[in-house]
Amino acid sequence: MKIMVAIKRVVDYAVKIRIKSDKSGVETKNVKMSMNPFCEIALEEALRIKESGFASEVVAVSMGPTQCVDTLRTSLAMGADRAIHVDAPSGSVLPLSVAKILKALVEVEKPGLLFLGKQAIDDDCNQTGQMVAGLLNWPQGTFASKVVLDKEKKVATVDREVDGGLETLCLDLPAVLTADLRLNQPRYATLPNIMKAKSKPIKKMTPEELKVEMRSDIEVIQVTEPPKREAGVIVSSVDELVDKLKNEARVI
Numbered sequence: 001m002k003i004m005v006a007i008k009r010v011v012d013y014a015v016k017i018r019i020k021s022d023k024s025g026v027e028t029k030n031v032k033m034s035m036n037p038f039c040e041i042a043l044e045e046a047l048r049i050k051e052s053g054f055a056s057e058v059v060a061v062s063m064g065p066t067q068c069v070d071t072l073r074t075s076l077a078m079g080a081d082r083a084i085h086v087d088a089p090s091g092s093v094l095p096l097s098v099a100k101i102l103k104a105l106v107e108v109e110k111p112g113l114l115f116l117g118k119q120a121i122d123d124d125c126n127q128t129g130q131m132v133a134g135l136l137n138w139p140q141g142t143f144a145s146k147v148v149l150d151k152e153k154k155v156a157t158v159d160r161e162v163d164g165g166l167e168t169l170c171l172d173l174p175a176v177l178t179a180d181l182r183l184n185q186p187r188y189a190t191l192p193n194i195m196k197a198k199s200k201p202i203k204k205m206t207p208e209e210l211k212v213e214m215r216s217d218i219e220v221i222q223v224t225e226p227p228k229r230e231a232g233v234i235v236s237s238v239d240e241l242v243d244k245l246k247n248e249a250r251v252i
């Protein structure tokens with residue numbers, strides 16, 4: 001079985017986000033970019049499944065500008081066998097277009113599992129996994145915090161983190177899974193593996209080759225920073241607190 005993992009290149013989680021002066025989006029020039037943390041977790045799980053003997057190959061795929069190749073190299077250094085970069089302008093890689101590209105790649109590669117992050121930390125959409133499962137008509141296990149595969153029955157048992165606790169699903173393969181935070185602790189790429197990754201193949205494709213039209217139904221009107229948090233006030237009594245809540249904050 002082959003596992004395909006969708007890897008998104010995003011602004012590094014530790015970077016303090018700045019808005020472009022024309023308010024058209026987030027500034028990405030001279031900003032550190034990294035693999036989306038939930039994609040790292042998805043990749044780690046795919047690698048562990050391969051190491052346990054259930055899968056024979058892990059293919060990392062990414063859609064976006066040329067620099068996505070750097071992120072794909074990181075996935076090869078972590079242990080993916082090969083990668084596919086679908087070259088597209090960064091503004092065009094919205095969840096529905098990405099889901100259509102993933103569907104087209106699945107039809108070519110025929111993986112038994114498609115792994116994604118539960119969400120990308122730049123747009124926080126949490127839509128791509130669900131959309132591609134719908135387009136493929138495959139079962140989906142989203143927000144996975146535990147995945148157990150049964151070789152004989154060709155099923156995946158998935159624990160999902162839901163509001164009320166854990167939900168356990170049994171899915172027939174092939175299936176779409178999206179990784180939640182507690183699924184695993186991703187490995188670091190070692191220096192020898194970083195060197196080895198340089199000779200692993202990265203295939204370049206275009207949306208046209210996959211017959212996908214990168215169309216956006218979303219228009220961004222304006223991107224602004226959240227209002228600055230004002231300093232707190234220490235009150236001397238409960239009466240003063242109630243008075244402030246009633247007359248200043250007007251919340252009671």
Ligand code: AMP
Binds near residue numbers: 121
């Ligand atoms: P989102 O629906 O945008 O929150 O993204 C959820 C997941 O979809 C990510 O964690 C990735 O696994 C995948 N994904 C989204 N955009 C891309 C992209 N441009 N390239 C590869 N994978 C992507």
